[in-house]
Amino acid sequence: MGRGRGRDYTGRTMPSPSSAIRPKRGKKGSETPIVTPVSARKRVAPSRQVVRGDRGVKVTRAVTIRRSADELYAFWRQIENLPRIVKHPLTIERVSDIASHWAASAPVGDRRVEWDAVIINDEPGKLIAWRSREGAEIPNAGTVRFAPAPGDEGTEVTVTLEYNPPAGKLGAWFAKLSGQEPAQQVTEALRRFKALMEAGEIPTTEGQPSGRPQNTKAKRS
Amino acid sequence: MKAVCWMGKKKMEVQRVPDPRILNPRDCVLRVTATAICGSDLHLYNGYIPTLEKGDILGHEFMGEVVEVGPEVKKLKVGDRVVVPFTISCGGCIHCSRTLWSCCDNTNPNAALLEALAGQSGAAIYGYSALYGGYAGGQAEYVRVPFADTGPIKIESDLPDDKLLFLSDIFPTGYMAAENCDIVPGRSVVAVWGCGPVGQFAIRSALLLGAAKVIAIDNVPERLRMAEAGGAVAINHDEVDDVQDELRAHTGGRGPDAAIDAVGMEAHGSVYDQVKQTLKLENDRAYALRQAMRAVRKGGVLSIPGVYSGFVDKVPMGAVFAKAVTIKQGQTHMHRYLRPLLKLVEDGKIDPSFVITHRVPLGHAPQAYAMFCDKKDGCIKVVLDPAM
Structure with missing residues (x-):
């Protein structure tokens, strides 16, 4: 059984990564996006400038969180918060109210992947959209949207991420980082976000004892 | 430590x-x-x-x-x-x-x-x-x-x-299994497959909730004795020809109003399942579950505290449908x-x-x-x- 491949958090079938490369409008799974595509927004350049040609990948994932849209929006708008919910080591430095500098380590010759990002749409309590600036090694763009869940039971948080997977060694690393399934990375980030907001912490077992060899040495009396 | x-x-x-x-x-x-x-x-x-x-x-x-x-x-x-x-x-x-x-x-x-x-x-x-x-x-x-x-x-x-x-x-698990039976005090008859610890607590909980009669099914003598000590009528499935006939005899032909499967995925009694589970063709041996589905009364409840991990073969959904059985289960x-x-x-x-x-x-x-x-x-x- 695949590990979540082709399924979103709610269990709906989503397009496979190959079919997601060129989203087909109106087809099941990639019909009218819940989030207005970045390309359709006024202040934004056409998406092909961010995610060029037919190499772009687009993923959409959603989660419902038992907190108000304003509270959830506030966490995301404070962009330095995001490394807390992304599992891969990532640093985000705020440059201005809308600009930020992102860096992730890449185990390819000790190099780092860095890029500048800018918020291109901001509707408090509703939506934040961003894209990488010209010259990014991995051109990317994303949207997070906050909408009340039916019956006012929390907020539906929907993230859409588009990026252009690079070629060569860096591309191979990127594929590894995203486990061939970038959608799963987004799912995990949303899961951690939800836990942090609802439970106050992200569940973990890292650092607990077990009877595996590396552990038993630590305290054998 | x-x-x-x-x-x-x-x-x-x-x-x-x-x-x-x-x-x-x-x-x-x-x-x-x-x-x-x-x-x-x-x-x-x-x-x-x-x-x-x-x-x-x-x-x-x-x-x-x-x-x-x-x-x-x-x-x-x-x-x-x-x-x-x-x-x-x-x-x-x-x-x-x-x-x-x-x-x-x-x-x-x-x-x-x-x-x-x-x-x-x-x-x-x-x-x-x-x-x-x-x-x-x-x-x-x-x-x-x-x-x-x-x-x-x-x-x-x-x-x-x-x-x-x-x-x-095991006490809350047996209790929830009994609660799931929608027991009508003084009237409901509950049959419990499996007299391990959860079955034992299901038996006692069903009686605490007012069941008119609880019937316990197992083949381990000391477990059946413990069930009897708790107030149940015991059936040793190795000593009867047909469990369903036995249950009919104990319920005026109606069948139990509720059936509890407190056995789960490692039931004994079916060579077919034993072989398939060993060959990893099936996760769970569901012998008790199938028997409970066939035995439960029309309109009755099947309550499953027994653990199932994956896939089960030959589940008689026809029986569940024909008799309008409600299934309640879960952790x-x-x-x-x-x-x-x-x-x-x-x-x-x-x-x-x-x-x-x-x-x-x-x-x-x-x-x-x-x-x-x-x-x-x-x-x-x-x-x-x-x-x-």
Whole structure:
């Protein structure tokens, strides 16, 4: 059984990564996006400038969180918060109210992947959209949207991420980082976000004892 | 500390491992004063639950004394005596808020694994494989308890551990199984497949809830005797031609109003399932489940506290449909039952220690697992004492 491949958090079938490369409008799974595509927004350049040609990948994932849209929006708008919910080591430095500098380590010759990002749409309590600036090694763009869940039971948080997977060694690393399934990375980030907001912490077992060899040495009396 | 580790199929070892510590702000650490081997631990012992790793510390039935609390723990303090429910719940998600505690969204760090198998992940469970969160279990001298303000119930009375320990799983599990039967006091007849510890508590709970008659089905004489002592009519399925005929005879031809499958995935009686399970063509042997589906009365309820892990063959859905049977099941919503059942114990309405047949030191856990698995020496329930 695949590990979540082709399924979103709610269990709906989503397009496979190959079919997601060129989203087909109106087809099941990639019909009218819940989030207005970045390309359709006024202040934004056409998406092909961010995610060029037919190499772009687009993923959409959603989660419902038992907190108000304003509270959830506030966490995301404070962009330095995001490394807390992304599992891969990532640093985000705020440059201005809308600009930020992102860096992730890449185990390819000790190099780092860095890029500048800018918020291109901001509707408090509703939506934040961003894209990488010209010259990014991995051109990317994303949207997070906050909408009340039916019956006012929390907020539906929907993230859409588009990026252009690079070629060569860096591309191979990127594929590894995203486990061939970038959608799963987004799912995990949303899961951690939800836990942090609802439970106050992200569940973990890292650092607990077990009877595996590396552990038993630590305290054998 | 000493801890009971799974080292492979039918291979348990007591090892020295590092002591647990606080990893998250809502954690506490307990010194375990009593812990037990659960029937569902045997599914792990026998290697039927995927993603269990060599070295994993087992045990989800335990109680003890708080020795350390994290900075966000408000309700517990060092020195408190607590019983810990086997499911780990956050208390903040929509499912916890609806008292569907075992469906908690936020406690399984490996939720993706269970999502791949079941579509969604519920609450994590202590010592029950990576699939259920990979948390170290409580068959140890110390254990880390996450979300300590939500799970553990503080004990104010001086009742002995023997009477309290089973609030951690089998008493609430048997009780919820009986509650799911929609018992009409004085009228309902309930049949219980499997007289292991959960079956025993289901029998007694059904009677506490007013069942007119409880019929217990098993083939282990001492388990049937314990069921009879609890007020049930016993059927030894090895000594009757046909369980269904026998049930009809006990119910004026109607069949039981509710059927409880307290057996689960390792039922005996079908060579077909044994072979398929061994060849990994089927996860679960569902002999008892099929029998219960056929025997339950029209319009009745099938309540399933027995554990199933994956796929089951030859389920008679036709019988379930034809008779308009309601199926109720799932992991126990533990936190619902802790307080009410503690009160039943404190009021003397039930003494859960009736089920204990063996008390052994924690260090004897490997032998105890083998004895319990083989039902040797009249073994029904083993309590492990870390201090012995």
